[in-house]
Amino acid sequence: xxxxxxxxxxxxxxxxxxxxxxxxxxxxxxxxxxxxxxxxxxxxxxxxxxxxxxxxxxxxxxxxxxxxxxxxxxxxxxxxxxxxxxxxxxxxxxxxxxxxxxxxxxxxxxxxxxxxxxxxxxxxxxxxxxxxxxxxxxxxxxxxxxxxxxxxxxxxxxxxxxxxxxxxxxxxxxxxxxxxxxxxxxxxxxxxxxxxxxxxxxxxxxxxxxxxxxxxxxxxxxxxxxxxxxxxxxxxxxxxxxxxxxxxxxxxxxxxxxxxxxxxxxxxxxxxxxxxxxxxxxxxxxxxxxxxxxxxxxxxxxxxxxxxxxxxxxxxxxxxxxxxxxxxxxxxxxxxxxxxxxxxxxxxxxxxxxxxxxxxxxxxxxxxx
Numbered sequence: 011x012x013x014x015x016x017x018x019x020x021x022x023x024x025x026x027x028x029x030x031x032x033x034x035x036x037x038x039x040x041x042x043x044x045x046x047x048x049x050x051x052x053x054x055x056x057x058x059x060x061x062x063x064x065x066x067x068x069x070x071x072x073x074x075x076x077x078x079x080x081x082x083x084x085x086x087x088x089x090x091x092x093x094x095x096x097x098x099x100x101x102x103x104x105x106x107x108x109x110x111x112x113x114x115x116x117x118x119x120x121x122x123x124x125x126x127x128x129x130x131x132x133x134x135x136x137x138x139x140x141x142x143x144x145x146x147x148x149x150x151x152x153x154x155x156x157x158x159x160x161x162x163x164x165x166x167x168x169x170x171x172x173x174x175x176x177x178x179x180x181x182x183x184x185x186x187x188x189x190x191x192x193x194x195x196x197x198x199x200x201x202x203x204x205x206x207x208x209x210x211x212x213x214x215x216x217x218x219x220x221x222x223x224x225x226x227x228x229x230x231x232x233x234x235x236x237x238x239x240x241x242x243x244x245x246x247x248x249x250x251x252x253x254x255x256x257x258x259x260x261x262x263x264x265x266x267x268x269x270x271x272x273x274x275x276x277x278x279x280x281x282x283x284x285x286x287x288x289x290x291x292x293x294x295x296x297x298x299x300x301x302x303x304x305x306x307x308x309x310x311x312x313x314x315x316x317x318x319x320x321x322x323x324x325x326x327x328x329x330x331x332x333x334x335x336x337x338x339x340x341x342x343x344x345x346x347x348x349x350x351x352x353x354x355x356x357x358x359x360x361x362x363x364x365x366x367x368x369x370x371x372x373x374x375x376x377x378x379x
Contacts, residue, residue: 121233123158126217130156131210132224132263134165135203136174139343141224146180147345149187151228156236162190164206172196173203199281202289204262205297211280214269220247223263225340231329232337235313236266238328244311245271251327251336252351253358256317259303262294264338267306276305318364326364 130152134145145163152161163184166173173196181191194206201209210219220236222228232249239247248265255261276283287297310323315331318324334352341347 220266242311260298
């Protein structure tokens with residue numbers, strides 16, 4: 011199936027939806043204008059260490075802003091200097107707090123470093139750049155938005171290719187970025203590959219973990235939601251941040267927990283619970299909602315910007331939304347989101363019951379921004 015990414019016209023989404031989505035929201039630079047093809051791995055891996063980075067983003071006053079979203083098609087008709095302004099950001103300042111809060115001088119939420127072994131868990135298989143370059147992007151973003159956290163990748167043993175081997179250079183470059191790998195044998199315990207990432211919940215040496223998708227990004231908005239959960243001291247968390255999330259209590263790449271407490275609640279290992287689940291589309295979500303959620307919902311602290319008045323354990327989102335960004339947003343290898351997802355969010359409008367203005371009325375939320 012061919013998915014068309016980003017052909018955002020002004021009458022589809024206003025300029026704020028795109029410019030705010032990528033401006034200073036934690037996405038690292040990727041050249042969207044050099045060529046209509048995919049970015050090269052070397053371009054991503056030869057950047058200087060994350061200390062000072064050049065972030066290219068659309069600026070509202072710059073002529074040709076409307077063309078930014080369509081840059082791959084019409085870059086020949088307008089120079090890149092007309093479309094983008096490059097701003098240098100010292101990321102050391104991003105990792106400092108401001109006025110004794112968790113908002114820095116740029117007005118952006120910054121997660122403080124949390125003690126303990128904290129893991130972001132993902133599955134990776136195959137060679138699609140949507141996922142391989144997505145993991146590389148997240149390996150960079152985790153250093154900025156989740157300081158002290160570790161990215162763990164569950165993938166197939168390199169000598170096998172039942173689900174599609176991850177290119178060797180991708181693994182080498184991810185290791186250079188500090189990513190941990192857990193290699194799985196094909197058919198191991200008959201656990202579907204999309205659910206390998208759930209095995210982090212069995213690691214009792216981990217203090218807390220979150221499970222995320224390789225084609226989403228570890229943004230500051232995600233970090234703010236995770237920090238609100240940490241402050242709650244609840245053993246399970248989930249996020250609903252788009253109208254499509256409201257149909258499920260838990261989405262496959264938007265939840266987390268504390269392994270030791272979850273083991274006491276479930277009374278069985280996740281490996282045992284997942285053994286034999288068919289490898290069908292959405293079966294990871296079906297498992298979470300039919301097997302896990304009934305047992306953990308009374309122990310959950312979920313962040314929900316769309317349906318907090320519907321699900322148990324749901325709390326208003328802790329920070330405002332910028333444009334149409336949302337946690338779990340699907341993006342391609344160019345960090346461009348699907349227009350349909352953004353349009354749905356725009357059409358739905360804001361659920362004021364789930365907005366940050368109601369965050370302090372929610373029980374147990376002691377987060378201070």
